[in-house]
Amino acid sequence: MLELRDVTAGYVRKAPVFQGVSLTVRPGQAVGLLGPSGCGKSTLARVAALLHHPDAGTLVVDGTPVRRWRHRAPRAQRTAFGVVFQQARLSADPRLTLTDLIAEPLRATGRREGVGGRVAELAATVGLTADLLGRRPHEVSDGQLQRACLARALVLRPRWLVCDEMTAMLDASTTAALVRVVEDYRAETGAGLLAVGHDRVLLDRWCDRTVEWHTLTGTPTGTPTGTPTGP
Numbered sequence: 001m002l003e004l005r006d007v008t009a010g011y012v013r014k015a016p017v018f019q020g021v022s023l024t025v026r027p028g029q030a031v032g033l034l035g036p037s038g039c040g041k042s043t044l045a046r047v048a049a050l051l052h053h054p055d056a057g058t059l060v061v062d063g064t065p066v067r068r069w070r071h072r073a074p075r076a077q078r079t080a081f082g083v084v085f086q087q088a089r090l091s092a093d094p095r096l097t098l099t100d101l102i103a104e105p106l107r108a109t110g111r112r113e114g115v116g117g118r119v120a121e122l123a124a125t126v127g128l129t130a131d132l133l134g135r136r137p138h139e140v141s142d143g144q145l146q147r148a149c150l151a152r153a154l155v156l157r158p159r160w161l162v163c164d165e166m167t168a169m170l171d172a173s174t175t176a177a178l179v180r181v182v183e184d185y186r187a188e189t190g191a192g193l194l195a196v197g198h199d200r201v202l203l204d205r206w207c208d209r210t211v212e213w214h215t216l217t218g219t220p221t222g223t224p225t226g227t228p229t230g231p
């Protein structure tokens with residue numbers, strides 16, 4: 001279970017972006033988070049993925065409260081998450097080839113064996129051909145780079161996926177392809193998903209339930225009331 005309990009977070013302590021927000025994602029569940037620009041969805045997603053330290057509240061991952069965020073978080077907790085952001089170019093080291101980009105989390109966690117095979121397998125999964133893998137980010141399209149970023153997010157076989165407007169910059173066919181990759185991965189592994197976006201139609205189709213931001217803010221505790229949209 002991924003549980004945010006009464007979380008307050010932001011960038012200036014006296015003026016948090018949001019206060020007292022609670023949200024729960026069950027293993028295997030896909031929760032969409034919908035809200036207006038600037039309300040704090042990305043900030044919440046970053047807290048949930050251990051990338052942004054909240055000012056108050058608790059994050060519990062698979063029963064263990066998180067005490068440290070970012071590089072200070074224990075490796076086992078950090079590697080439980082795969083994260084994909086909207087702007088692939090900001091989250092990709094421009095010096096790395098796509099092969100090295102996808103393999104980055106393996107190398108960072110000291111897993112050097114079988115890297116080539118795992119990268120090839122994931123490249124095929126996300127639809128990257130071999131000729132693209134030797135290129136650097138500036139030599140590929142936004143959609144191709146986002147495919148590589150999704151492969152990177154899956155490379156450690158995370159139990160939780162956080163997709164922060166993953167498809168906002170992409171055309172319909174690339175969007176459909178990447179959503180399918182995420183859903184195939186979830187079907188195979190039982191991973192849970194928090195998908196942030198603006199596109200209600202996409203989130204309603206993709207997710208088991210879609211939560212509106214305004215139902216979260218000020219919610220005291222417990223799972224927020226979402227809009228049930230699926231099984």
Ligand SMILES: Nc1ncnc2c1ncn2[C@@H]1O[C@H](COP(=O)(O)OP(=O)(O)OP(=O)(O)O)[C@@H](O)[C@H]1O
Binds near residue numbers: 037
């Ligand atoms: N690094 C930062 N430093 C200071 N303020 C920030 C930072 N990142 C975001 N903010 C501010 O925090 C607020 C929430 O931003 P956030 O990106 O979480 O919103 P969002 O709902 O994801 O928006 P969008 O849908 O436009 O991506 C905004 O007012 C934004 O300007």
